[in-house]
Amino acid sequence: MLVFGFLLLCSIKTMGEKANCSIIGQPEYPLLSKDGEIIIGGAFSIHSKINLEMPSFTEKPHRLLCTSLNLREFRFAQTMIFAIEEINSNQMLLPNISFGYQIFDSCGSTLASMRSSMALINGQELTAEHICSGKTAVKAIIGESESSSTIVLSRATGPFKIPVISHFATCACLSNRKQFPSFFRTIPSDYYQSRALAQLVKHFGWTWVGAVRSDNDYGNNGMATFVEIAEREGVCIEYSEAISRTNSKEKTAKVVEVIKKGTAKVLVAFLAQGEMDVLLEEIIRQNVTGLQWVGSESWITARYLATERDSKVLGGAVGFTISKSKIPGLKEFLLKVNPSQNPSNALLREFWEMTFGCSLSSTISSKFEYDKFCDGSEHLSNVSNAFTDVSELRISNNVYKAVYAVAYALHNTIACKTLNSSYSENITCGNKDLMVSSQVLHSLQNVNFTMASGQTVYFDQNGDPMARYELINWQKNGAGETNFITVGHYDASLPSEQQFVMNSINIIWEGDSYTKPSSVCSERCQPGFRQAVIKRRPVCCFECLRCPSGEISNTTDSAECVKCPLEYWSNENHSMCVLKKVEFLSFEENMGILLTAFSLTGVSLTIAVALVFYNFINTPLVKASNAELSFLLLFSLSLCFLCSLTFIGRPTEWSCMLRHTAFGITFALCMSCVLARTIAVVMAFKATVPGSSVPQCSLPLQRISVFCCTLFQVIICTLWLVLAPPMPFKNITHSLDKIIVECDLGSAIGFWAVLVYIGLLSVLCFILAFLARKLPDNFNEAKFITFSMIIFCAVWITFIPAYVSSPGKFTVAVEIFAILASSFGLLFCIFTPKCYIILLKPDQNTRKHIMGKTHNTSQ
DSSP states (O other): OHHHHHHHHHHOOOTTOOOEEOOOSOOOOOSEEEOOSEEEEEEEOOEEEEEOOOOOSSSOOOOOEEEEEOHHHHHHHHHHHHHHHHHHTOSSSSTTOOEEEEEEEOTTOHHHHHHHHHHHHHOSSOOTTEEOOSSOSOSOEEOOSSHHHHHHHHHHHGGGTOOEEESSOOOGGGGOTTTOTTEEESSOOHHHHHHHHHHHHHHTTOOEEEEEEESSHHHHHHHHHHHHHHHHTTOEEEEEEEEOTTSOHHHHHHHHHHHHHOOOSEEEEEOOHHHHHHHHHHHHHTTOOOOEEEEOTTTTTOGGGOSHHHHHHHTTOEEEEOOOBOOTTHHHHHHTOOGGGSTTOHHHHHHHHHHHTOEEOSSSOOSSOOSSEEOSOOOGGGOOSTTTOOTTBSHHHHHHHHHHHHHHHHHHHHTTOSOOTTOOOOSOTTOTTTOOHHHHHHHHHTOEEEOTTSOEEEOOTTSOOOOEEEEEEEEEOTTSOEEEEEEEEEETTSOGGGSEEEOSSOOOBTTTBSSOOOOOSSOOOOTTEEEEEOTTSOTTOEEEEEOOTTEEOOSTTOSSOEEOOTTEEEOTTSSSEEEOEEEOOOSSSHHHHHHHHHHHHHHHHHHHHHHHHHHTTTSHHHHHTOHHHHHHHHHHHHHHHHHGGGGSSSOOHHHHHHHHHHHHHHHHHHHHHHHHHHHHHHHHHTOSSTTOOOOTTHHHHHHHHHHHHHHHHHHHHHHHHHHSOOEEEEEOSSOSSEEEEEEEOSOHHHHHHHHHHHHHHHHHHHHHHHHTTTSOGGGOHHHHHHHHHHHHHHHHHHHHHHHHHOOTHHHHHHHHHHHHHHHHHHHHHHHHHHHHHHHHOGGGOSHHHHHOOOHHHHO
16 A cells, blocks of 8 residues: 555646655566557556565565466467557558557455556566656556456556556446546456356256455456346355465365255356365365356356366366357467567566577577477467457457457547537647647546447446357267367346346256256155245245145245145145035935935835825725825825935925925925824724714814914915025035035024924924824724824934934934835824725724724723
């Protein structure tokens, strides 16, 4: 911060004052440079490691020593040089103006990045007791490759309004115009990549994933956005680990242990290349396999990772990257790179020695010790490495576009095309010597041009390009080499439902399999089940519980079961609602057939008794039984047997009204006839003169009593039907899984009034018959009537609790049983003894036998 503050004071031109500035330490020199009328800077991680020495504070600090040449980054730097040379030869763009460059090595370190930025701002000369010019050394800077280093660079250059255009820094934080007012980039922000990765994971049904990230601005910001969007999409993160390239081996091993112990089969790796290298080494050492890798654009197309060794782990990886392109002439330009271009350049020497594994014969000492020597006559065309590989020009194309963006901005500034009345700087725009970086910054914000490849380059208000990605899949060809195959696209400019589109190309997954791996905490709940959250576990971990009866789930992974409508019920699998089974006592079922048979049997027996009585109508027994009442009683019993049939079958409006009224009236008629017979018997055998006939006035009285008793029941039934008639009713409360179609009584008072009246008649019959129990045994009809009333009353007394407690169609069956049982009781008890005498004991069918009395009885 002290150095930065000092350089800040040194570099600002104040009104009417000169700043005296000096730097303690060694100056930073560009690795590659060329003079020109306009200079642009470049900052790349040409080396990936840095050796730090603790300062002694007794001497000037030594220059930073960077090691491990990164061929991919070196290609980026050469691509920048190629674009500048191409622009210099273009008479339409910046004509008659030479373009120069200064390219520094940030060594993948924020410390080195700070030194590079200071050199780019101030120049690399020592400035002790030297007057600062007040103008920056470069008009724009291309770089850096990593977000953290780019943040350092942008913060340092921001106060001086020097445009910084990054080709590879994707941290969404860099889109903040308040913090980074001079930052631009030709690669989309991670704001979109993180969302694309979340949609990718969701699209493939991976709801249980692990995550590992670089412990820097790039990884932390990108992963934070991914986790936020993924959890919103229903994806759970089992673990999220951070790793740094400077971590100790023990720390890296602990991260791999977490990955190894995890149950997630998908690993989202939001890593910069440096961290990816460190993690991959430990992954291979611990032999961690069987993971489906989902990568960020930083490493997903890194050709140096597509080796046979690394592909055993990363095979089948998928991830988003920017579209690849072709740059005509770049391949030839790269192959011409040679130490002879600048024999004193240490970087070219280091590149050549590492590429060919030899030591250049020179007086200058080599960084490497090789057994063989080389002289620079070797050909790069015979080499295949990350530097010469131009098959996947994605990031290199971003460098290419960035240089052209600066060139167009400079061109427009010199031509005074982009400055307007709102621009506050009072500087002549057409003079390149008076041009300052703030003018270039203004022009760069408004630049809009089309490359020779057809790509349109422009920046939004945050300095970002439009976000378009290709979905890459690592697939092996027939020769066993790994290719990066485009299997899908993501376009953030489209509506959300159209942003992610898959191609028709098959994806080859982990283990060279065509079967998509599954990564879930819990297996999916099939239709008929619902998810139940497990305590203290993520929402993606759940149990599948069967839906309760009457509820369904017709989709996979349903969170809740849905109740079926009232007339519907769940099927056996609880996956759909089906109409409830409709239940009523039908003629087709066994119980209905049995009750119908008993009913018809009763009718048949009644008719048979009537025929017997009709054939023997002139016999003393039939005459003594009052043939008229006997036939009326038999007729009423026939109706009682037949009315039971109205209770069988699907209830309708007419059947409901008929069944109860017919039952009430027929039984009232039957009881009226029995009551009249009982009265007639009592009157006949209580006559004062033995042997006298039944008084003639008794026949009209019997008819009137039968008519009146029956009429009263008719009146009750009529009032019932008029006021609250029985109606068919679907009972859905008694049983959950079926609908009971029954007759609603309409008025419970009417129903019980009918029963009470029939009971009253039966009780009267019983009392009168009981009083006549001492009549002669030869023809004691009152005794049989008593037995029949006992059976009748017993049946209907037991009917009441059975009727109330019986469910569904059994309620109807109980009522039919009571009707049949009481009817059979009356038929058998009253008429069986008479038919026995008529048919089997005709000698007893005489007046003498019927009216005979013993002496003791007459006394």
